[in-house]
Amino acid sequence: MIWQIIKQIGSTGCRTEPAPDIGAVAQAESASIHTELLAILGQALTIREVDAGSCNGCELEINALGNPYYNLEGLGIRFVASPRHADMLLVTGPVSRNMETALRRTFDATPEPKLVVAVGDCGADGGIFGESYASCGRVANVIPVDEVVTGCPPAPIDILRGILKAVRRRVKA
């Protein structure tokens, strides 16, 4: 049994790809992301994901960040179970009115630096759902947003890029 597992792991090899380029001059810097994260936060980056009303397409791609190709945890980035343990909120969806309060409370429970990345076209501008009796539209209509990642849904690599950009931007500010 265990040999079969080891054989499978061995034949799969390492599939992790390099971290994404986050700008023309940032290629060299991407290697130092880990150091930067430590400098800014004094620890690895922890993220609380909040689905505020998405169609679950964005969740599929956020989950994909954990697969061996993107190896999010290898970059020192981790999803945590509570906003109280999180440095960043990754928010998807048009914010449904039924999730508005929950999203605000999650934001309030998050300690500084309280970065917010809105993921997906719906998080960016309400997307095809727009604003209505049931939808507040974009995430920024409900809580302050640091960075927006467009796409329907954005590819995992774009989401990763958005996470890194939000962290960098906060360092410079």
Add this chain to the structure above:
Amino acid sequence: MKLEELKMAFETLATPVPMRHAWVSEQQWTDAATVVRDEGGRLLALWASAAGPGDVHQICAVYVTLEGAIWLSLPVLPEDGQLLYPDLSASFPAALRMQRAAADLSGVHARVATDTRAWLNHGAWPASHHPLQHNAMQWPALAATELVNYPFVKVEGDGVHEIAVGPVHAGVIEPGHFRFSVVGERVLRLEQRLGYTHKGIERRMTQLEPVQAARLAGRVSGDSTVAYAWAYCMALEGATQTVIPERAAWLRAVMLERERVANHLGDLGALGNDAAFAFGLAQFSRLREDWLRASMDAFGHRLMMDCVVPGGVRADIDREHSDKLAQLCDSVAAEVHTLFGIYEAHSGLQDRFLATGRVAPELASRLGLTGLAGRASSQSWDLRSDHPWLPYSALAVAMATHDAGDVAARVLVRFEEVFESLRLIRRMLADLPSSPVQCAVILPLNAARGAGWVEGWRGEVFVALDLDGLEQGSRIRRCHLHDPSWQNWPVLEHAILGNIVPDFPLINKSFNLSYSGHDL
């Protein structure tokens, strides 16, 4: 009594699957429910349509029998200022939440319903407002209202306590609330509260051009985007008497099966992970990523969103891409076969899977468990085998069923469906007919009705469509999109009974139901 004895005047709808529609009286409505239940049929969907100009309020139900589906519409006339119709939940328990949703959205109520709590309306808009009634378009901007406190059923007794979970969950999943009543670790009762992702999809449908609305249909539940887009397009093509080119139908099926494989791969990995077998997650999530990248390469989108369009598919694939997809089927089949051996032989994993979250076939049948979870509890329905339409009619789809009804059975059904879908994809790619892949959809002069019914990876996706005629602007009068999660969420409340709280994530994942598809 037999269905024919009810003398319902059926009109056959132009769909590739057998589907008939009839207007019924209250008596026929009630009798039909009894007859269908006694014959072993199922409730597929229930929704209400509010009155528009030149129209009446109606409540609609769709049943599935061995002969196909019947869509019944009952006009609902005001009675002491209220819109009432005969309750169906006594015959079909799954109707209960659908009836509560219809009350919230359209303002029509089941007579003597056992549960009249609001379902989708959490207090964000006034209870007197019904967003699907036509005057709802002129609503003033709504001020933020306080969300109402939901009266959960209290379990009392020595040592009973409650665990409240959500709507924001610990993992990267959709929002919903679970209220567990437990003694020690053992679950005495689970009550779900859903509706958090309700974003007004059905009203939004009526604001879009019928052809454009396919994009919205593809975003009802992102993991089933192909199934929804196909079901919607099937409804629109039926209403407009459009016959799509043969190659388009085949390519749609290639995409639908690819969507099934993608989701099953993801679930098989996550199920291993929820039983503390991280190796499974790493392996299956790697295969899923390879699979999604191939979709990007061949169809231009990782999840194949917007690839199914009214009249056909967005783009054709060439020989080179089709060969690549076929090769990937071979390599994925070999790898999944190896992983299947490991999953089966791993005693720690099987210990967590076996006898966990069991839904006995008898209970599954009574509650209307459907789709892949249903097939793991002996509910042997699969539209691709029961009423195969093109191209499934040329493929003889083998249905996967098991009778244990536990997590292990739902895992097995997934493995078997992966192998069968890989076989189907290879077959289809080898036999793809040549023809154009798109044709024009011409909106009808007069009001028209269409229905779409597709076996998605989770279960049956159903779409009912009412189009206005040209004079009314060829708009969508009403479009109801039904997710199989409506049937299966209430069954999950039973599946957890007597299990321990730490097994809930595993049981929940083994169903993997959609919140967004249910909340609309």
